[in-house]
Amino acid sequence: MSRDTAQPSVASALHDNILVLTLDNPPVNALGVEVRRGLLAAMDSAADDPTVAAILLVGAGRHFCGGADIREFGQAPQAPALPAVVKRIEDSAKPVVAAIQGVALGGGLEVALAAHYRLALGSARLGLPEVLLGLLPGAGGTQRLPRLIGARAALELMLSGRHLNAREALDLGVVDRLAEGKDALAAGLAYARELVDSHAGVRRTRDARALGDQHLQREQINAAREQLTHKAKGLLSPQNIIRAVEAALDRPFDQGLEQERRLFQECLDSPQRAGLVHAFFAEREVLKAPETRIAQPRPIEQVAVVGGGTMGAGIAVSALDAGLQVTMIERDQQALDRGR
Known part of the structure; x- marks a missing residue:
C-alpha cells in the first residue's frame, strides 16, 4: 500500500511505513530552492507522522543529485540554505537512507552524507568537486567526510575534485552497501525495511570516529598542505579545504561547521571563484554555438x-x-x- 503527496520538486510517497522522498529537478535533480524547500517540509512532516518508521531519499530519473543548481549562481541566496536542510536530515529521529544512482556530487553527496545509511548502485559516481569552481563543500562536507573516512582520503577526494566509483566508495566507507541492478527505489526500500525490521536506530555521520588517531590525522593534514605548496600554490580554495578539515580535527562538530562556512564565504567572495565559474559557464556556452557541431580543425x-x-x-x-x-x-x- 502506498500513499502519495507532493512538494514542489520533491515527491513524497508512503510505502507501508517507509516514506520515500524523490528529488525531481531534471536533468540531474540539482538542489534548487524549490528542492530545498520541499525536502525541509517533507522532513518536518515525516517527523510528526506516526505511520512513518524510516525515510528513503532517492532521485528521479538517472541520477540521485548533481549538487547545486547552476542557475542560482550569482543570484541572491534564498532560504532555506543547504546547510539547514542537511542538518534537518541528519537530526531526524527516524532512520534516513540515501539510495544513490547515477551521480551524487557536491551538495548531492553532502545530502547523502547527512543520511544515516547509504546504498549505491554499481554504476554510481560520488564526489565533492567544488574545488574546480574555486569553492569548498559548504554544507558540512568538510566536517562529515573526514569523520567518516579519515583526513587523508577526504582531502584527496576534495582537493582533486575527482569522482569515486561505487566500489571505491564502499571500500572507503562512504557508502554502506552496493546494490545489484538499476532500480535504486527497490534496492533502497529493501534496505530501509531491513533496517526497520532489525530496529536499527539513527547513526549520524557527525558522530563517526575515523579521526580518532589525532597524531596520525595531523600528519596526513600536514602532508597534504606540503603537497599543496608545490601543486596549487596561491590557490585559495585548496588552502581553505585543508583549513576546514583541520577544524574537523581540532573543534567540536558545530564549531567546525561555523569555520567551514566562514572559509566557504571567503572562497565565494574571491576573484578566483569568479574566474573559475566564468570559465565553467563559458565552456558550456561554446558548446551551444552551431559552428561547433560542424567545424573541422584547420x-x-x-x-x-x-x-x-x-x-x-x-x-x-x-x-x-x-x-x-x-x-x-x-x-x-x-x-x-x-x-x-
Whole structure:
C-alpha cells in the first residue's frame, strides 16, 4: 500500500511505513530552492507522522543529485540554505537512507552524507568537486567526510575534485552497501525495511570516529598542505579545504561547521571563484554555438613562438618534432641565440 503527496520538486510517497522522498529537478535533480524547500517540509512532516518508521531519499530519473543548481549562481541566496536542510536530515529521529544512482556530487553527496545509511548502485559516481569552481563543500562536507573516512582520503577526494566509483566508495566507507541492478527505489526500500525490521536506530555521520588517531590525522593534514605548496600554490580554495578539515580535527562538530562556512564565504567572495565559474559557464556556452557541431580543425603547417626561454624552447622543439615550420621571436640576438 502506498500513499502519495507532493512538494514542489520533491515527491513524497508512503510505502507501508517507509516514506520515500524523490528529488525531481531534471536533468540531474540539482538542489534548487524549490528542492530545498520541499525536502525541509517533507522532513518536518515525516517527523510528526506516526505511520512513518524510516525515510528513503532517492532521485528521479538517472541520477540521485548533481549538487547545486547552476542557475542560482550569482543570484541572491534564498532560504532555506543547504546547510539547514542537511542538518534537518541528519537530526531526524527516524532512520534516513540515501539510495544513490547515477551521480551524487557536491551538495548531492553532502545530502547523502547527512543520511544515516547509504546504498549505491554499481554504476554510481560520488564526489565533492567544488574545488574546480574555486569553492569548498559548504554544507558540512568538510566536517562529515573526514569523520567518516579519515583526513587523508577526504582531502584527496576534495582537493582533486575527482569522482569515486561505487566500489571505491564502499571500500572507503562512504557508502554502506552496493546494490545489484538499476532500480535504486527497490534496492533502497529493501534496505530501509531491513533496517526497520532489525530496529536499527539513527547513526549520524557527525558522530563517526575515523579521526580518532589525532597524531596520525595531523600528519596526513600536514602532508597534504606540503603537497599543496608545490601543486596549487596561491590557490585559495585548496588552502581553505585543508583549513576546514583541520577544524574537523581540532573543534567540536558545530564549531567546525561555523569555520567551514566562514572559509566557504571567503572562497565565494574571491576573484578566483569568479574566474573559475566564468570559465565553467563559458565552456558550456561554446558548446551551444552551431559552428561547433560542424567545424573541422584547420591544418597547421607553421607556428610562431614568442620567447625562447625554457618553456618557449620546449614548445619550439615539440612543434619541430611534429614536422611543423617554426619561427622563434626574441627581444635581441643574444636571447635568440640562447633559444636556438
